[in-house]
Amino acid sequence: MTPRTQGTPSEESPVPIRGLDVDPLLDDPQTRIVVCCGSGGVGKTTTAAALGLRAAERGRRVVVLTIDPARRLAQSMGIDSLDNTPRRVKGIDDTAGGELHAMMLDMKRTFDEIVEAHADGDRARAILENPFYQSLSAGFAGTQEYMAMEKLGQLRARDEWDLIVVDTPPSRSALDFLDAPKRLGSFLDGKLIRVLMAPAKVGGRAGMKFLNVGMSMMTGALGKLLGGQLLRDVQTFVAAMDTMFGGFRTRADATYRLLQAPGTAFLVVAAPERDALREAAYFVERLAAERMPLAGLVLNRVHGSGAAHLSAERATAAAEALDETAAEDLDEAGASALDETAETAETAAEVLDEADGQVVDETDMEMDRPEGIADRPEGKAEDRTSGVTSGSGSPSGSDSSSGSDSSSGSRSPSGSSRPNGTRDQQAVDHLTSGLLKLHAERMRLLAREQRTRERFAALHPEVSMTEVAALPGDVHDLAGLRDIGDRLAARPPKTPGG
């Protein structure tokens, strides 16, 4: 797939970020395989499941292949267990004529099936019972990745689905699945196998004297190392598997070529954190080197704020102002304040009731302002002394002209800017201070994410990106996956506060 550009880079961002259009990618009948890769813990499985669901609800016949042993896809798709065959996922919106199937790779089962399919009864049994085979198929380094590719090849060959969405194994390097088939192939084609198969033949060739010496040393060494019995197990295994080796190699190569073909789209999944994006950059480079078609980057767990015009610094200063006022109130807390409580509380309640019903329409007006111009002009023009008494920490002064509502009349002469030292208002002030600190934290996070993303975009300007806003909790059900799908397909990529 060619990367889909959105054309107009977002204006707020100094580094142009190309938008990734997910829907055309999923809708394109030419797209047959989508591979989600990325480091652990960035939401690869959820992304794969969400893409699968979205494609299915947009009318395609989709199968999602997950390889993760944690059975997470099963959880997020609301299926109790996934076995080695695709199961239809119920409860999706099939008005567009699509279907969703899901499966979880059982690598031992996949390996066994290959053996059973390619060897006759006795021979298959001999292989399946071989201790060496049993360990190999139970999943040591490389087997999982190899079997994932094998299964992908099988699913593609069945041609029952328009689209296969693959989640890659949680490998030490998430691109192991590209290397494993090659490694297995080179091993199966290698000299060692020939040695194990027919040591006499190799040794007997002319001009192979050196190898011959090496050979006896080597069989000796292997025997020493593994124990004679293991060596015999390996030899028996290799002999039994003999006819299948060619097949393994051929299929591994075919799957590899399938991944390079135009019907395949790789999506690199990452979180907007330094390490995750560093790894994503590595994937991008590696995919390019392997000539694998990269569709773009999915940036998960991106944060935003509806109040991005309020900078972290200003929010912190305002929180401090509130905290200081509270401390002062504590000091001068007198019985008189308590007497007034009831009355002011009532007044406050009236005001609150009134305000509660209000829909604030202007909210959007200032939302998209970059944080640099957070100080509003009207605030600057105000008389700073009439605001908060403890306002030394507040950089912009207060907007006292707007204080002409009922609360401004009840300001205490002690200089507190708040209506009164009532307990309710104190609790609200305390909460507000917390809200401001929370916001300051959020704004610092936004700035960090923005920096990280820009660094990546500067390094890889050719990579299209889509962003998924962070959710407070985990995704458990189809509705959650659908929501993620909507976010994946939303455009353009948001700048903080967008």
Added chain:
Amino acid sequence: MNPHSAAGARPPAGGSPCPAYGTWRAPGARCRTPRCRPGCPQEGRPPAYAGAALVRLEYVSRLQVVSGKGGTGKTTVAAALALALATEGRRTLLVEVEGRQGIAQLFETEALPYEERRIAVAPGGGEVFALAIDPELALLDYLQMFYKLGGAGRALKKLGAIDFATTIAPGLRDVLLTGKACEAVRRKDKRGRFAYDYVIMDAPPTGRLTRFLNVNDEVAGLARIGPIHNQAQAVMRVLKSPETAVHLVTLLEEMPVQETADGIAELRAARLPTGRIIVNMVRPTLLDETSLALVREGVPRAAVARSLSAAGLGGARRGGGADRLVTPLLGQADEYAARHALERDQRTVLAELGLPLHELPLLAEGMDMAGLFQLATRLRRQGIS
């Protein structure tokens, strides 16, 4: 103000640590924040004695294996642990087995060769060494050590036997990796002292951990005789003894916590020694219980607007600057409350696992050397070393 977050990592003069959270309180401060849970003996009490800074365990296993779900910060925690254990002139070895060069990235050095080299000096003169175990070189190393197979090793390599042994042969790769770590645990210098006081292994993620550690058992079953068999048996003896502790790193999120619970069950079933649970990247408490209750009950919007206005953020009247902040700020508070509730549930799940729990804060500015030292200090104060 939360005394935990206020005091930070540096001990104030005469301060004392909260044993449950490992943070410092100013002298005389009471430990009564919502985060200070039952189990913190300092709860609600003024600190007793300023010198009681380090809680020492009677026995700290010499091989500390650190695992966890991908993305939880295993490597970071392993490195912080190696620093924390390298106190008072002790030597620790931080071992990497997955060829990711995560240690080099973390310590901001060039890629580590297959060689033990010093990467950090801890406060008090302790030293941290690091080793990235390469299975291929480990095998050649092993052959050389036990069989003096210099030339034959090269011949083996040429034939692809080393490749075979380290990438394809079942479990052999893992025996070599764990075997090398165990060798470092048992190695002694000329005077008969251990070469390293502690060996900390940055292990594969939880999903593959038990298979990785138990692989020696599997190989021992496969190779029923011979040196690999013996080697595997010897390694298993170390791994299953109290000399080893397996720690799991998690986040306060559902999936990592579930994986931690599964991992512990698997480790127990395989009779591998479980150590501690380290909750990483714990976010600071920004809204206390009182404020959270207000958010839940639905705080009057105008009251919040007035507070914001009083703090200098514009007018409180409808459409005023402060008023317009209310919706987004309360929205962020709702998100915080949802996450807070989720985190509380996850803490409960973790507490039921019956292992000592530790928490490390989220370092907002990302991980660097300063951050590592900060985490190491936290671990030390929580009595992990």
